[in-house]
Amino acid sequence: METRPGFETGGPPGTGRTGETSGERRSRWDRITAIAGLLFFLLVVASFFTPDTPEFDIGPDQLASALSEDRTGHQMSLLLGFLSDIAFIVFLAGLWSRFRRHEGEGGMMAGLFAIAGAAFVATILVSGGLYLALVQAAETADPSTLPTLAVLDYWVGLGTVSAGIAMMIGATGAILSTHALPTWLGWLAGAVAVLLVVSLGAVFEGSEEAWFVGIGGFGGFLLFMVWALATSIVLLMRPRHHAAAGARAT
Template sequence: MNTSSHTQLSLTTAAQRWIGGAAIVGGVFAIAELPLYFVVPACNTCSVDTGSLMPDGLILTRTLFNFLALTAFLVFMSGVRFLIGRADSRFEWFGAVAGTAGVAWTIVDMVAKGLEGSSAIQTAELIDPTRTVPTYLLYGSISHLLLTVFGVAFGYAVLRTRALAPWVGWSAFAIALLHLAGVPSMFFGYNSSEFYASNGWGAVAMFNGIAALWLAVVGIAVLRRRTSGTV
């Protein structure tokens, strides 16, 4: 009996370590990716359609960073239900909603960035995939909606179960509001040098960067709870 209990505790601790660590790794790769969008200056004067022409190596490097970040975030999102259910099984459904929305976000965003990277491989001339590849709604409004659902469900579940510290729950609501504000950007064109375009540097790069950094901090909170029992 004692051996069985010890094994269950060890597996739980190991899972929590993976969940928290994955969020941190995802945040590191996501933050490393963001500056690569600004290496080439924005180009309003040349053409809204073409944007700033970028070498394939730059596009594929940031695509790889994005893949690594989203894969790590997928691991974290798949563990959200576990974190909530372990704290209070009555709210496990909210954890499942949050985790499902989070996993959907990682897949949708990865598909969008995969199409951008594939276009760079296929096209002989230099392109700006943030403008020439019409995936704006995938990594824009659709991703904003999914992160809104995640933030609301995760925040509510954390506050009700105390699975993590209260600041995690309240800040999740803030992330949800931020991304809800990004949904209407779909009506404001596709000039990526504008803040609030469907592919704008603010509505996409900045909003997603904030979410990625926040997820990394949540990962630290998960690891601290594992080691100390409190956050």
């Protein structure tokens, strides 16, 4: 016998096993997305109070000493980073689900957001792995290997920027074209993308414009954090309103 939505409970199509309607389910997903976004924001803020990665040009022995002296702090930084990555992946999946519901199965912007977001997370995880290798090797490996790991960790971070730009372009297009979220969040996502484009000038680092590139990168990061926080709050405060809008869109 063919199984259809609602078959298990005898309810109408669109209800789940517990009698939950599609609108209620969407509201629950939005709340989970919001909570994940808030956790991501809080974990990243908490990581600000952990030690920074030492400069890679201070010399192998000094680098090893700096890492060993505050090993616990660097380990805590890694733990907070990996936990924030998990929260961000959940946040990313929830937003993609929301954009896709509003834009439809053939929507390009939701797909761009998902693919670029996956690349963004993957690159961050590579950078985190290099940082972990650097911290673990500080006390056991040949100190001459540490600067190489530190340089790779530093520059792999730049690789996240292009994926981040594409991700925010996808978010901008999905929000502005479907109103899956308030329009001002779409324009804010667009501003993040613009600042990140400026930061790509870091490939020419060392020029007189390096300070401008640094402002673009740091400003883009801060604005992205504001966008993630604002998006989470909106989803947490207005889940039923947006879920109903998504149901009408479909």
